[in-house]
Amino acid sequence: MLRKLIVTLFVIFSFILQCSVFSHIAFAGIIPNMMIILTASFGFMRGEKEGLVIGFFCGLLNDIFFGSFLGFYALVLMYIGYLNGKFSRIFYPEDIKLPMALIVTSDLSYGTLCYILLFMLRGKFQFAYYFSHVILPEVLYTVVVTLFLYPLVLKLNEKLEAREKRRAQKYV
Amino acid sequence: MPSKYLLLILTILCTLLMLITFGTDVFNRPLNTVVGYVVVPFQQGIGKLGGWISKRSEELVQIRSLLEENARLKAEVAALTEENIQLQQDKYELNSLRELIDLDEQYGHYNKVGARIIGRDTGNWYSSFVIDKGGDDGLAVDMNVIAEGGLVGRITSVGPNWARVTSIISDNSYVSGMTLSTEDNMMVSGDLQLMADNCISFSQLVDSKNLVVEGDKVVTSNISDKFLPNILIGYISSIEKDANNLTKSGLITPAVDFEHLGEVLVITDLKQSSAG
Numbered sequence: 001m002l003r004k005l006i007v008t009l010f011v012i013f014s015f016i017l018q019c020s021v022f023s024h025i026a027f028a029g030i031i032p033n034m035m036i037i038l039t040a041s042f043g044f045m046r047g048e049k050e051g052l053v054i055g056f057f058c059g060l061l062n063d064i065f066f067g068s069f070l071g072f073y074a075l076v077l078m079y080i081g082y083l084n085g086k087f088s089r090i091f092y093p094e095d096i097k098l099p100m101a102l103i104v105t106s107d108l109s110y111g112t113l114c115y116i117l118l119f120m121l122r123g124k125f126q127f128a129y130y131f132s133h134v135i136l137p138e139v140l141y142t143v144v145v146t147l148f149l150y151p152l153v154l155k156l157n158e159k160l161e162a163r164e165k166r167r168a169q170k171y172v
Numbered sequence: 173m174p175s176k177y178l179l180l181i182l183t184i185l186c187t188l189l190m191l192i193t194f195g196t197d198v199f200n201r202p203l204n205t206v207v208g209y210v211v212v213p214f215q216q217g218i219g220k221l222g223g224w225i226s227k228r229s230e231e232l233v234q235i236r237s238l239l240e241e242n243a244r245l246k247a248e249v250a251a252l253t254e255e256n257i258q259l260q261q262d263k264y265e266l267n268s269l270r271e272l273i274d275l276d277e278q279y280g281h282y283n284k285v286g287a288r289i290i291g292r293d294t295g296n297w298y299s300s301f302v303i304d305k306g307g308d309d310g311l312a313v314d315m316n317v318i319a320e321g322g323l324v325g326r327i328t329s330v331g332p333n334w335a336r337v338t339s340i341i342s343d344n345s346y347v348s349g350m351t352l353s354t355e356d357n358m359m360v361s362g363d364l365q366l367m368a369d370n371c372i373s374f375s376q377l378v379d380s381k382n383l384v385v386e387g388d389k390v391v392t393s394n395i396s397d398k399f400l401p402n403i404l405i406g407y408i409s410s411i412e413k414d415a416n417n418l419t420k421s422g423l424i425t426p427a428v429d430f431e432h433l434g435e436v437l438v439i440t441d442l443k444q445s446s447a448g
Contacts, residue, residue, distance in 0.1 A: 012210065012211060012214070013214075015211070015294070016211060016214045016215050016218055016291075017218065018294045019215065019291035019292055019293070019294045019302070020215050020218045020221075020222050020290065020291050020292075021218055021221065021222035021225070022222075023222070023291075023292035023293075024222040024223060024225065024226035025222075025225070025226065028368070029296070029367070029368065029431075030296050031292075031293075031294065031295070031296055033294075033295075035294070047175070048175035048176075048179075049175035049178060052175060052178060052179050052182065053178070056182055056186075061207070061211075062294055062295070064203050064204065064207050065207070065211075065291070065294075065302060065329075065336060066293050066294060066295065066298070066300055066336065068328075068344065069189075069190055069193040069194045070189045070190065070192075070193040070199060070200075070203070071185075071186040071187065071188075071189035071190040071193065072186075072190060074182075074186050074189075075183065075186035075187070075190070078179070078182055078183070078186070079179075082175065082179050085175065114295070114297055115297075118297055118298075119297070119343070119364075122344075124343075124364075126365070129365055130364070133365075133368070134296050134297065134364070137296075138296050
């Protein structure tokens with residue numbers, strides 16, 4: 001219960017931060033993608049189920065405010081969360097390489113998917129331009145934000161897991 | 173429940189949602205209401221903080237350029253004062269002419285509501301933002317939004333205390349425009365590739381007499397069904413003939429500085445209702 005509440009607050013807080021503060025400190029008009037960081041990291045930290053649920057809600061929030069119709073971002077982020085969950089078996093909190101690689105891959109595929117579904121289908125075929133001016137800068141910026149945000153998410157998750165373990169022992 | 177089934181169920185749910193909301197907006201009202209009360213109050217607070225931080229950092233950067241600008245502006249003031257006198261004379265003439273032909277269609281006659289921008293698009297693909305007024309303040313979808321005397325965009329989604337504005341520089345935005353001087357119609361569309369240069373593109377301009385030149389004013393046209401007529405969009409910055417030799421296309425510099433937008437005005441008159 002506490003986990004649900006805290007994670008919900010965390011997601012809403014990140015979303016608000018992304019659409020208000022980050023747009024003021026955007027480099028060259030590019031905003032980092034906090035939703036990807038949250039979805040991917042809860043995916044590989046906690047498994048498929050939590051990854052896909054958090055991805056779904058992050059996406060839905062985005063859909064309501066900025067999507068042209070509901071469900072698009074929710075679907076994309078849900079699958080990203082689910083696929084990241086597949087890596088939870090080889091995830092160790094001490095290792096930063098796997099999370100970084102996963103977040104970069106997630107953001108790259110998110111950007112490419114958005115390009116294909118939102119732009120290529122409308123006849124805009126200059127992939128090289130969009131890749132170098134939107135997708136790649138977003139990935140780089142996201143990596144920088146990950147360096148600060150990921151330890152925070154990790155710590156939050158560790159605190160929650162330790163608390164859940166204590167409670168479970170009490171009832172046994 | 174195993175995650176595989178959950179994934180399947182949510183996938184179907186998303187697909188259904190997309191299909192349903194693509195044509196209608198059944199879910200928009202309840203969802204917009206809930207989200208409006210949970211998220212928007214925070215956005216308003218944090219938006220102010222972010223604005224404060226960016227203003228401070230901008231101030232530091234700008235001091236030097238401001239000194240230079242000050243000198244230049246002083247020279248400009250002298251020139252403008254002279255021009256102003258000229259313009260005032262023109263204005264008297266214009267006023268009398270306007271009374272003469274009963275031209276009643278300036279934006280001064282529209283009802284306007286001021287609103288503050290509290291959030292910007294979280295993605296990097298389209299350009300839209302959230303303002304702090306919504307259905308409770310009388311706003312509705314398709315209302316036009318202006319700032320600094322130029323067209324910003326139109327409202328595409330409304331909650332009780334917030335509304336989303338899709339700007340005309342967004343890649344999915346199309347506005348029917350016309351040149352003020354010759355009243356030739358054209359299609360003005362936003363483009364992500366041009367967004368970095370603060371430009372928008374226009375196409376399908378029929379100008380057989382070659383009267384349209386760079387620097388011409390472009391306003392919203394009479395035939396648009398979403399935009400009120402004669403709102404300034406921008407100035408033509410380049411123009412060239414299309415391969416078909418019939419139409420022309422090119423670039424427009426918008427009248428509004430989209431990067432430094434803080435407050436906007438929403439025109440609460442709708443094109444559809446004001447026409448009827």
